[in-house]
Amino acid sequence: MRAKDEFGPEYVVEVFDAKTGMQGVMVIDNTARGPGKGGMRMQPDVTTEEVMGLARAMTWKNALADIPFGGAKSGIKFDPKSPHKEAAIRAFADKVKKFIPDLYIAGPDMNTTEKEMAQFADQVGNNMATTGKPASMGGLPHELGSTGYGVALCIKTAVESRGGKLDGMTVAIEGFGNVGTFAMKFLSEWGAKVVAASDSKGVIYDNNGLDHGELMRTKAEKKTVTAHGKGQVLPPAELFKLPVDILIPGARPNVITDANVDDVKAKIVAEAANIPMTYGVEKKLMQKGVLVLPDFLANAGGVISSYCETMGWDEKKMFEVVTEKITNNTKLVMERAKDGDTRAAALAIAKERVLEAMRK
Numbered sequence: 001m002r003a004k005d006e007f008g009p010e011y012v013v014e015v016f017d018a019k020t021g022m023q024g025v026m027v028i029d030n031t032a033r034g035p036g037k038g039g040m041r042m043q044p045d046v047t048t049e050e051v052m053g054l055a056r057a058m059t060w061k062n063a064l065a066d067i068p069f070g071g072a073k074s075g076i077k078f079d080p081k082s083p084h085k086e087a088a089i090r091a092f093a094d095k096v097k098k099f100i101p102d103l104y105i106a107g108p109d110m111n112t113t114e115k116e117m118a119q120f121a122d123q124v125g126n127n128m129a130t131t132g133k134p135a136s137m138g139g140l141p142h143e144l145g146s147t148g149y150g151v152a153l154c155i156k157t158a159v160e161s162r163g164g165k166l167d168g169m170t171v172a173i174e175g176f177g178n179v180g181t182f183a184m185k186f187l188s189e190w191g192a193k194v195v196a197a198s199d200s201k202g203v204i205y206d207n208n209g210l211d212h213g214e215l216m217r218t219k220a221e222k223k224t225v226t227a228h229g230k231g232q233v234l235p236p237a238e239l240f241k242l243p244v245d246i247l248i249p250g251a252r253p254n255v256i257t258d259a260n261v262d263d264v265k266a267k268i269v270a271e272a273a274n275i276p277m278t279y280g281v282e283k284k285l286m287q288k289g290v291l292v293l294p295d296f297l298a299n300a301g302g303v304i305s306s307y308c309e310t311m312g313w314d315e316k317k318m319f320e321v322v323t324e325k326i327t328n329n330t331k332l333v334m335e336r337a338k339d340g341d342t343r344a345a346a347l348a349i350a351k352e353r354v355l356e357a358m359r360k
Ligand code: NAD
Pocket: 142, 147, 174, 175, 176, 177, 178, 179, 180, 198, 199, 200, 201, 236, 250, 251, 252, 253, 272, 273, 274, 299, 300, 302
């Protein structure tokens, strides 16, 4: 098990419900800045150690996002396809109830959606128990696009902080899902030229630029971007090698590795997905002069939106808060990362904020 350090964890709570067979773990890593906030995932093989690592990652992510949340995470060891899924969620809610919402606030994660969040909040008997609830319960759903918007804004801010302009810069996006589609929408609106987008079937690449609305129609009607009809279709892995200015890994973890890092031609890599590469691989890119916008900076729009949900704010106010936080935090990281190591700079800022709260 991961050792305890000065930051946490404050609580590691393992629970078991004999009736459903549900086993779960809730890790509250650090609450110096506010209640521990982090997703609740359901996976048959989730481990306490994995949840501890994810809870720590949330401590840094929420601090860097500059929202008044600490870090936490929970995992329910249960088959997500079981007909007894709801009973397992409710059993877990009963077990961890006493920590909510002062020390823990949940959110959707692997195999949990707004439906499970509604069940969880209902069982706890407090709407504040979780974010990511249905709109009818005051939720601000991911479908509003806060994360993809934040990714696009982080890139724009970073480019402008170096005296550049998004206008005409070419972009390739891995994953045409929630995050990828919104990142494309806003980058296109702000003058960038998205030339490639991918999904599990492959890449659509058109050097003349892809139209966001047209590609959305293709995906909706034909289920894959590769059926677009215009441009070239390439295998998924080719996306990372394209001659573009900006590369956005936005689907899966560990897609840029020692094996393909030398093929990356982009000058900016913005991590929309979580952990699309290790720190070692990031450093290789940084040494080549590539600007890496780390995941916990670039994709923080989602957690900022979660904070807005707990405040009961509407969509308009949420986008204002995401704009302010992403712009400020990106500028700060760009100023601090004089040596090019943006992850180290971002982590240092997050740690300073947590330490300051702990001192108070
Ligand atoms: P999503 O399920 O909406 O979309 C994922 C997309 O990836 C789909 O278009 C899918 O076809 C595509 N994909 C799957 N396999 C692929 C492959 N081999 N090659 C290329 N594309 C492939 O997911 P999402 O919500 O957009 O999340 C994407 C990533 O962003 C994940 O890593 C997630 O953890 C991270 N993230 C999401 C949010 C959010 O608010 N949704 C917040 C922070 C981080």
